[in-house]
Amino acid sequence: MLHVHMNKAAQDSNDIQFTRFKFSTKRNETWDIQTKATYVEESIIYDEDGDLVIKKKNDDCDVIGIYHRMSTSLNLVGLQLWRGSLLMCDYAIHNAEMFRDKNILELGAGVGLTGILLGQYAASILCTDFNDGVIEMCKKNMQNNHRFFNSNSSFSCQKLDWFKWHKEELQALCPNGTDIIIACDCIYSDSLTDALFKTIYCLLKHCSSMGKMEAYLPLEKRLNFTLDDLEVTCHEYDYFRKCLDALAAKNLNVEIVEIDCLPQYFEYDRVQQLELWRIKCI
Numbered sequence: 001m002l003h004v005h006m007n008k009a010a011q012d013s014n015d016i017q018f019t020r021f022k023f024s025t026k027r028n029e030t031w032d033i034q035t036k037a038t039y040v041e042e043s044i045i046y047d048e049d050g051d052l053v054i055k056k057k058n059d060d061c062d063v064i065g066i067y068h069r070m071s072t073s074l075n076l077v078g079l080q081l082w083r084g085s086l087l088m089c090d091y092a093i094h095n096a097e098m099f100r101d102k103n104i105l106e107l108g109a110g111v112g113l114t115g116i117l118l119g120q121y122a123a124s125i126l127c128t129d130f131n132d133g134v135i136e137m138c139k140k141n142m143q144n145n146h147r148f149f150n151s152n153s154s155f156s157c158q159k160l161d162w163f164k165w166h167k168e169e170l171q172a173l174c175p176n177g178t179d180i181i182i183a184c185d186c187i188y189s190d191s192l193t194d195a196l197f198k199t200i201y202c203l204l205k206h207c208s209s210m211g212k213m214e215a216y217l218p219l220e221k222r223l224n225f226t227l228d229d230l231e232v233t234c235h236e237y238d239y240f241r242k243c244l245d246a247l248a249a250k251n252l253n254v255e256i257v258e259i260d261c262l263p264q265y266f267e268y269d270r271v272q273q274l275e276l277w278r279i280k281c282i
Ligand SMILES: C[S@@+](CC[C@H](N)C(=O)[O-])C[C@H]1O[C@@H](n2cnc3c(N)ncnc32)[C@H](O)[C@@H]1O
Pocket: 075, 076, 077, 078, 079, 080, 081, 082, 083, 084, 085, 086, 107, 108, 109, 110, 111, 128, 129, 130, 131, 134, 160, 161, 162, 163, 183, 184, 185, 186, 192, 195
């Protein structure tokens, strides 16, 4: 069994959970570079009668409510919510202008938190996944949080299996072209990584709206002690890095995004193993 990586006690339960993910985008927050935490300064203001009002800590918080599971078998990992998606949400809030009016395609979207958060900025969001149960849960979460999608934008969720597509099918997904691809925490098996990279490569080469598409891959390195190596290794991550090198050799720009100074807008454990990679057409 795999366990969800959130600030919520892990429970061995097949039950669907409902979690309210609080976040704040308001500027009365201060990012403390020492503690790497965001704190909200209490501000003192006066109402129209001149009475003192102390603004409470959570006054400016918004909430995305998400149905998900805390633990699952491997084929249903998308029903859990992974830290890579929370890192992507932080990055998107902090760089909102980069996502504004963009056509965004999410691969391996899981329960849809990142797509919903991006709905505030994007022209369109298409969340995709391969598992029917995951897609249903994602649709339900998108509908419940429809207030995040701006009225002119389009948002939907549909099936896309990285092992089963044709170039024309990928092109048909976004008739106006795709500007940004995201795939959060999708690196955990070499064969999946191969299929994911082939999908991203085809999208970057053939489905860009203006030849300027970029892909974001946030992930958490999962370290294991193996008897074969007699040391702590991260084989899937090493393989991922080889795939990135192969893309760079095909004349794509591959870079790690600096996240040390990225403020944390969501509450979760920003562990050191979290990384964010960007791939761009040159
Ligand atoms: C670890 S989960 C991450 C889910 C979500 N992005 C998050 O960060 O919470 C990996 C995701 O990849 C999806 N996935 C696995 N194999 C896939 C395939 N062959 N095609 C498309 N999606 C796949 C899973 O269903 C799952 O949603």
